[in-house]
Amino acid sequence: MKNLPPGSSLKPLGARFAALALTAGVLAGCATTGNPDDPLEGYNRAMFAFNEQLDKAVVKPVAQAYEFVVPDPVRTGVGNVFGNLGDPWISINNLLQGKVADALSDFMRFAVNSTFGLLGALDVATEMGLAKHDEDLGQTLGRWGVGEGAYIVLPFFGSRTVRDTVALPADLAGQDPLQIDHVRTRNSVTALRITHARSTLLGAEKTLEEGTLDKYAYVRDFYLEQRRYKVFDGAPERVYEDFDEASAVPLGEAVDVAATAAVERLELLAIGSVALAGAGVPPDNPIKR
Numbered sequence: 001m002k003n004l005p006p007g008s009s010l011k012p013l014g015a016r017f018a019a020l021a022l023t024a025g026v027l028a029g030c031a032t033t034g035n036p037d038d039p040l041e042g043y044n045r046a047m048f049a050f051n052e053q054l055d056k057a058v059v060k061p062v063a064q065a066y067e068f069v070v071p072d073p074v075r076t077g078v079g080n081v082f083g084n085l086g087d088p089w090i091s092i093n094n095l096l097q098g099k100v101a102d103a104l105s106d107f108m109r110f111a112v113n114s115t116f117g118l119l120g121a122l123d124v125a126t127e128m129g130l131a132k133h134d135e136d137l138g139q140t141l142g143r144w145g146v147g148e149g150a151y152i153v154l155p156f157f158g159s160r161t162v163r164d165t166v167a168l169p170a171d172l173a174g175q176d177p178l179q180i181d182h183v184r185t186r187n188s189v190t191a192l193r194i195t196h197a198r199s200t201l202l203g204a205e206k207t208l209e210e211g212t213l214d215k216y217a218y219v220r221d222f223y224l225e226q227r228r229y230k231v232f233d234g235a236p237e238r239v240y241e242d243f244d245e246a247s248a249v250p251l252g253e254a255v256d257v258a259a260t261a262a263v264e265r266l267e268l269l270a271i272g273s274v275a276l277a278g279a280g281v282p283p284d285n286p287i288k289r
Helices: 011-028 041-069 072-096 100-115 137-143 162-175 183-199 204-211 215-231 236-242 251-278
Strands: 151-154 158-161
Touching: 041 151, 041 183, 041 215, 072 100, 072 137, 072 162, 072 183, 137 162, 137 215, 151 162, 151 215, 158 162, 158 215, 204 215
Parallel strands: none
Antiparallel strands: 151 158
């Protein structure tokens, strides 16, 4: 591994990764229920209820205030900036899945919006015909043959599968290429990201509650169907018919792949910070690319 800049550490991410992987492993060994997709239903329903209460008490009211106070054009710009920051990671995952044309398109989106789009505030790339894609490491692992594993509801993060849980730390690092050392600034950016994402879903819960008797089951089934659709680009049934469980990549190897991706991502960020330091960027700059 390349030397990291002074003061850098992989320990926080590594600790979170290990905790998530351990949690997934423990949960996967719990007693099963009658639903093969949801063997942890008792735990999942309890965690789903916890997340629902947290949302009602804190996240949703903040999102409503954000929508009321911040004008729509500004909210659109905020969403564009966060989306632009995630395009390089989407490009990498498209490349890992063998979709070279989409990977190049994603990279061009980032280049165009970061320059002509005022650091991503304006989505010029879409106007130029460069479509926005949605890829992550969980989808990449699925394309490589890693089984999705059990459905799990994580605290705060919500619906996941074992495969998506393993990939989560790398996805979080990849979707947010900014390294912010200043704690207050980092927390503010994270809070803004969460608040904006929740604001885009305002109103959806009313439709959900009115349209189903079992909100938990509806969310679970919708999530699993959407993930399979995304992993196989709209053809899950055909791929699952041909899928050979014996040839699937073991979960342990999937953990190694996700961990390697996360570490390599941090190495790239570390190299970039060293390059900026050599170019004369002050060392106390709170934001490092």
